[in-house]
Amino acid sequence: MFLTRRKHVLHSIHQSFYSNSRTLTISTTHIHLQQPLLQMTLTGFNMKFQNYNELLNECVHKKAFREGQRVHAHMIKTRYLPSVFLRTRLIVLYTKCDSLGDARHVFDEMHERNVVSWTAMISAYSQRGYASQALNLFIQMLRSGTEPNEFTFATVLTSCTSSLGFMLGRQIHSLIIKSNYEDHVFVGSSLLDMYAKDGKIHEAQTVFECLPERDVVSCTAIISGYAQLGLDEEALELFRCLQGEGMQSNYVTYTGVITALSGLAALDLGKQMHNHVLRSEIPSFVVLQNSLIDMYSKCGNLTYSRRIFDTMYERTVISWNAMLVGYSKHGEGREVLELFTLMRKEKKVKPDSVTILAVLSGCSHGGLEDRGLNIFQEMTSGKFGVEPKMEHYGCVVDLLGRSGRVEEALEFIKKMPFEPTAAIWGSLLGACRVHSNVDIGEFAGHQLLEIEPGNAGNYVILSNLYALAGRWEDVRSLRDLMLKKTVTKEPGRSWIELDQVLHTFHASDRSHPRREEIRVKVKELSVGFKEVGYVPDLSCVLHDVDEEQKEKILLGHSEKLALSFGLIATPESVPIRVIKNLRICVDCHNFAKYISKVYGREVSLRDKNRFHRIVGGKCSCGDYW
DNA sequence: GTAGGGTTAG
Incomplete structure (x- = not known):
């Protein structure tokens, strides 16, 4: 029944993609509760369990929050004491309906809990991005003496994304080995993904190679792991290799591969992959389309990016951002502003921090300094509902610097509510090189060298500046300083x-x-x-x-x-x-x-x-x- | 009843 339904949904999505239709309606039947709830007050205990269970299942399936709440309220009103099983169902229901508070309330009221209820609550937190709460709860679970199972491990590892999380993740790995779950494919993909996100691609690869069986998810996880770390050629090679071994791919796999192609700016390969996606039965979900927008723009072909953007039936803030960033990187300032206006007019998605960053840097790259400065003003007065962060301040330094207002840029840096980063000083130094302001450039350069003594690029730009002023003695001492600091440079390619x-x-x-x-x-x-x-x-x-x-x-x-x-x-x-x-x-x-x-x-x-x-x-x- | 991989920015 579920499969047929899923197939039907996929089919209609596919149809709408090809017919360029922007609307997709999935009808959900309204759940009528009046009759069943009334009947339940009259029936026996076992009957009640079954009825509640069915009703909750229906609510979970349809994400029906109000109806679910009414079922829950009915239990309380009739003094029915739900079992661990039913309470866990309620946790899942509230999690699906984005009501974490309610889920936690049910969890806290439980007199007894088992591994499933613990896992459901941990999953609730990790699904919603509350990593530290998820990890805390996992530790509490261990303290309570409940043994985690393969579901728990697969879940909790997705919350190991901070530096603290990675440390914990390693300990969890040893726990997994001790409890003999290391061969489990769900646990394994979660584990290798954690290692990849921590930049430990060799560990990730080892976990992957030790898996007794592989599936789409574990293969996708390792390919995407390489791509996320910028190891694009390796990601591509692995994809080809695994495909040769008969790996199944789905839209997430292609998203990972397309990300790798974006990094390489491999337009022909990208087109080929896109064609492949269109020809095969792979549904083009938003995430995949977002990666295509980004891929075409990073390959230098904004027309294709826009074509995909325009034909999407649903857009997330990331779709808009990818398109805006594309225009920005190509120096298309007017297009950036036009699209941003359209986004605000449509009101379907709210701009976020990246949106404003793209708009500001778009103005800078596109030579629209005053428009950019205006937008920053509007941002600080709260117009877009986005708090200015360090990166936004960096864009302003860029905007001022580009206009040649180098002194103003320095004053702006001094007044910032943040400690200036290397990027900020680097931006000012770059402006000084272009506008031949040796004094401020020298100051910015020295600040920069103090924060980032190991970056060879910084020495080169300061050297450019000294050379411009004919200060060869300073060029020499800069070179000596660089040698002393044993600067290593990422090799240019x-x-x-x-x-x-x-x-x-x-x-x-x-x-x-x-x-x-x-x-x-x-x-x-x-x-x-x-x-x-x-x-x-x-x-x-x-x-x-x-x-x-x-x-x-x-x-x-x-x-x-x-x-x-x-x-x-x-x-x-x-x-x-x-x-x-x-x-x-x-x-x-x-x-x-x-x-x-x-x-x-x-x-x-x-x-x-x-x-x-x-x-x-x-x-x-x-x-x- | 509880589970893994995905897109923008830096």
Whole structure:
């Protein structure tokens, strides 16, 4: 009966997706309680149990809160004492109806509890995101002497998401081993997911490999685990491998894979996956569609993102945010504001903290400084119902900095109700580099180096600034300071997708099969560009070497290798799409501009923060990033 | 009767 119903729902969702219809109605029959409740007062004890049970089941199934409350009230009125079984049903009912207080009340009033009632209450908290309450209750359960079962373990592990939770999670793992539940597939997927969320992907992998049987959920959990940690290629490889072994996939699996493809900006692979989803019987639930919106925007194709957004029959705040963030990263400020206006007009979903963040950064990236500052004003006066957080303040520093109001930005930082973070000082330093304000830049730079002495990128930007002012002595001492602090830098990588294959380059990479061609091309470009005005920005190199060497290092930057390969290997009619894992360096940004000007090729460059669409020697970022 | 995996931002 349940299966048929589910099938029917899925079918109608599928239908509505293809017919672009935005409304989906699932009819729920109203539950009439008058008759059964009246009859119950007359029937015997056993009969009452069965009747109550049936009624509660119906209420749980239909999430019928009021009716459930009436059944509960009837028990109290007729002085019927429900068993542990029925009380647990009530906990489940109230949890489903989003009434945790009522659920807890039933739980507290229980004279005796068993593993099921404990688990139901723990699950209530973890489902609603009250992780610490769930963990507390689990500990209370252990103290009460109730042995957890596989349901309890699978449930409680989902609440192990904070640093305290991860610690507890490890202890729970040993408890699982002791109680012989480690082979259980539900427990295992919950466990491996916890490890993945703690960044311990090897532990997660071990748990996964030790499972005697695998199913969709455990496979999805491990694939998504890789994707969430940014190990996108590994996620993709594992997906292919497990698929080869006959793994079943569902819409959650595809969501995980699409997230990995977003990270890689693999447009062709992404399209292929999307097609696969459309062709197969996989229903496109909101979460999957959200991941598609994000994937297309991160692959540089906002038109497709919008197409999906427009045809969704239901949108959550995440759908709106994904679309807004997409426009923002592409520097489409007007689109951001238009969509935000539409969102507020529709009133179906309320903006959240991420929404405002997207709007503010959209104004900044889109060069709409004053509009952005206005929106922040409105935010602080409570207009959107969202409290400003550190990130929002960071956007304001960005907005002021972009307008060249560097002094004001510094004053703003001093007056913030938060301790400034590295991101805030970094943003101010970046503004000072663009607007050549050495004094404030130096101050911001030193604050930044104090908080984040290990980040090599910070030294480079400050060095850019000193070089701009001709303060070579300071450039040198900065380099010495960097050596002293033994800075390690996340290795820069750039890649380009060609016929569904990703070609990745590291700095001075010599591993590509066409390395010789690429080397010659980079050199040729550099020589050619110099004739039309390109001057290598040596301040982007902090090594203690002579100028010739510095230039050589610059030419080895991964962005230049990928760009040159793109120039060789892609047809003239298409834009060169390069993705960089870090912020793009000033010199490579300039180099890309020359490619666009001299070769008449559009360059689309995605770096850590945003898209740079470079046409005819001009970049959509307005040289501010 | 109680259970596991999923989307935006940083």
